[in-house]
Structures are given as C-alpha cells and as structure tokens.
Amino acid sequence: MVLALQKEDIDISALIKNSRSTKDGAQVVFIGCVRDDGNMDALEIEAFVPVAEKDLRDISAEAIEKFGLTSVDIIHRYGRLELGETIVVILVGAGHRSEAYEGSRYIIERLKEKVPIWKQELSGNARGEWVH
Amino acid sequence: MVLALQKEDIDISALIKNSRSTKDGAQVVFIGCVRDDGNMDALEIEAFVPVAEKDLRDISAEAIEKFGLTSVDIIHRYGRLELGETIVVILVGAGHRSEAYEGSRYIIERLKEKVPIWKQELSGNARGEWVH
Amino acid sequence: MPEIIIRSFAKFRELFGGTNSITVPPETTVSGTLLAFAKTRSASMDELFSGAELKTNIILMYNRERIDAEDAKTIIPADGDEIVIYPPVSGG
Amino acid sequence: MPEIIIRSFAKFRELFGGTNSITVPPETTVSGTLLAFAKTRSASMDELFSGAELKTNIILMYNRERIDAEDAKTIIPADGDEIVIYPPVSGG
Numbered sequence: 244m245v246l247a248l249q250k251e252d253i254d255i256s257a258l259i260k261n262s263r264s265t266k267d268g269a270q271v272v273f274i275g276c277v278r279d280d281g282n283m284d285a286l287e288i289e290a291f292v293p294v295a296e297k298d299l300r301d302i303s304a305e306a307i308e309k310f311g312l313t314s315v316d317i318i319h320r321y322g323r324l325e326l327g328e329t330i331v332v333i334l335v336g337a338g339h340r341s342e343a344y345e346g347s348r349y350i351i352e353r354l355k356e357k358v359p360i361w362k363q364e365l366s367g368n369a370r371g372e373w374v375h
Numbered sequence: 376m377v378l379a380l381q382k383e384d385i386d387i388s389a390l391i392k393n394s395r396s397t398k399d400g401a402q403v404v405f406i407g408c409v410r411d412d413g414n415m416d417a418l419e420i421e422a423f424v425p426v427a428e429k430d431l432r433d434i435s436a437e438a439i440e441k442f443g444l445t446s447v448d449i450i451h452r453y454g455r456l457e458l459g460e461t462i463v464v465i466l467v468g469a470g471h472r473s474e475a476y477e478g479s480r481y482i483i484e485r486l487k488e489k490v491p492i493w494k495q496e497l498s499g500n501a502r503g504e505w506v507h
Numbered sequence: 508m509p510e511i512i513i514r515s516f517a518k519f520r521e522l523f524g525g526t527n528s529i530t531v532p533p534e535t536t537v538s539g540t541l542l543a544f545a546k547t548r549s550a551s552m553d554e555l556f557s558g559a560e561l562k563t564n565i566i567l568m569y570n571r572e573r574i575d576a577e578d579a580k581t582i583i584p585a586d587g588d589e590i591v592i593y594p595p596v597s598g599g
Numbered sequence: 600m601p602e603i604i605i606r607s608f609a610k611f612r613e614l615f616g617g618t619n620s621i622t623v624p625p626e627t628t629v630s631g632t633l634l635a636f637a638k639t640r641s642a643s644m645d646e647l648f649s650g651a652e653l654k655t656n657i658i659l660m661y662n663r664e665r666i667d668a669e670d671a672k673t674i675i676p677a678d679g680d681e682i683v684i685y686p687p688v689s690g691g
Contacts, residue, residue: 492598
C-alpha cells in the first residue's frame, strides 16, 4: 500500500506487481494524465503535502471499508508536468470487478473534492489559469 | 491498439506507454487475475482464437463509438494460468475519466457475455468445473 | 451426401471431442445435422437437445457466424460447411 | 498579543504570499484574524470576504484540521497557531 505525493514519475508495473495477491480477481488502475486542451504546454501542480498524504490515508481506509478492497495504492505527482505525463495513479484490488471499479471511482472523486492539490496551466514561461 | 489472445504474460507498462497520447486526460486499466477461491490451484483457459479476436475488434469499435475513447487495447491470455496470474488486460484512454471508466466497464461486460473463451478449474492433475 | 464438420469447445469438447464430421441426407438443416450428430452419442443427446428442440443455452455458429435456434431450423449446410457449438462463455 | 501564522495555497498563495503572520488582540477568533489580515492587503479583502462574512468557497484549516465558517467565528487561536486558507482543490 503506497499512499504518497512525489515529484518523480510513477512505476505503475511495480505497483501492480507489489499489490497483487491471490485474493484479487480484479485490479483497476486509474491514471490521470496531462491532456492537451490547446491552452497550455505544461501543468504546475501544487500540493499541501502533509495534509494531502493524510487525506490519501483517510480516503484509502474509507474505500477499503466501503468496497471490501484488498489493496489501495494512490500516488499523486506535483511540480511541473509536461503534456502527456502521468499526474496520478490509483490502483485498487478486489475479489470481484464491481468492487474494484466502484472503489476506484470513489477514490478519484473523493480525491478531487477533498485533497489539497491544485493545478495551474503554464504556457511558455507564463503562468495561466488555476484549473477547476 | 492491441487486440489479441496470447499465451504469454502481458507487458502492461508497454501498453500504457504506447497507447498514451496528449488527447488523454485519463486511462483506465482493468486487469482480471486468477483468484484463489479455495477449490483449485490453476485455471486452464480455452479460446476459439480467430472468432475471439474478431469479437475483440468488434467490441473495441463499439466502445470507441459509444464512449468516444481515444484508444482501446484488449489482451486475453489462454492456456494454463497459476493463482495470481494475469488473465486479461483492458486498457482504454479518454479525454475525461467518466468515459474511460464507463468504456472499460462496457468492454469487460461485453467480453464476458460474448467472446468464446472458457475457464476450467484445475486441481493438481485433475480437471474440475467449467467456471461460469 | 454432404459431410458437415462439427466443432465443439469447452465442456462440449470434453464430451464430444473437438472436431467431428457427420454425413447427412441432402436438405438437412443445421438443427437436423446436430440431431443426427447427437444420436451418435448418448452424452450429446441430453446435453444438446430437450426432446427435438436444441437447448437454448447452446451457442451456435454456422461458417463462423453466430446463428440462433430459429436460424438453425432453416439454414441448410453444404458439403464441407462447419457448425460450431459451445456452452456459455466465461472469459475475462 | 498573539501572533498567528497564515498559510495560503494556489491562487491565494500567489495573491498573498505563502506564509504570513499577523498579530491580533487577545480573544480574536479565526474569522477576526483573517479579517485583520485581509485589511492589510486590498487584494485579499475581496478574495476572502463578502462584507464581514468569509466567502463560502474558501477552505479553512486550523492547526491542520479542517474547520468551517461557523467554527471560524468561535475558535480563538493562541500565539503560534496556524490558519491555512485555500481555494477549491483540483487534483487528480
């Protein structure tokens, strides 16, 4: 169970391998990426790291309780990210696929409503809009 | 876009890397694994390969049309698989997470209802039940 | 007389063998071909038919295209054509 | 007189700076502390308050625990305590 904020890219296959157990019938991986919306060429991600990490632990515990997940990993990056880069990876394991899909969706929705992380569009050297 | 049946294990990080584009705001990866249900120590997976591959192409086209996905990869294994091994990987990309989750779920449900692939439980050298 | 290939998968393959062929009188339908096939094996009769009707949970293909039980009563396979039968699928 | 630390993130950090401190009279609430802070900067007044009320879309933490606008009217921070303010989040 990795629940962290980091600047470095995320090794998704290591996460999948390390969290897999024979209790899992399904794993669902959600990956958020920097999409080219035509207005920017990078994102700057700011986080209030200690609070965000505590929130990830809370959200993970909620999701395990609510959906009977066998494992949860959430890694969110911060700092400057170029178009196409990975922003966040959420990996859940479960006995059956319904719980895995629902648990994964629950986690990303909670993350987006609660965890103190913000995105700002960058265009060249200019700082642009804060994305909501 | 990889749509295939194969005996070999699946390189998930290569799939993620190759299918990612700057049109993607989200990728969802569904992984089906051999769960230990207490009655078996491996699965034998049988497939009617040419028909199954055609079905994967049809399902992929349906999902792209229905959910506006940017990419779909589906790889299903066959042959003998031990507890904890990967059975199937479904990777979809989309501009936004809703389409990615819904498209992924659509594909696994269509696969389970349509594609000629079957699972048989193995226990030691004995062949057991066909799983439904 | 046309010789029709019958391929079976999963549980049906275990019961009947993977690939069989059967020679039937001209103008025999898919359903009639399968009935003639079922009569050659005691196991297959109960697995495939309820009386003279094909069981509804059997999936049928004729020359690699899915057909339903109604189609099976009207399609007349030609020499060398293939009928595929399999139980409900369970991949994923 | 207690000195209270005010940390700001994202848009608020750009407007007000990341970390500030302000000295307020004893018995000043969180809300009163933020009002005193807002009065020190023209930008912050409009961003943080509608009249004398904290705007409802501002997220508040007092010593790393989330509090709401009602709590802000009753909690009295002590010397060295921390108030965190930030706009709606947008991670993921």
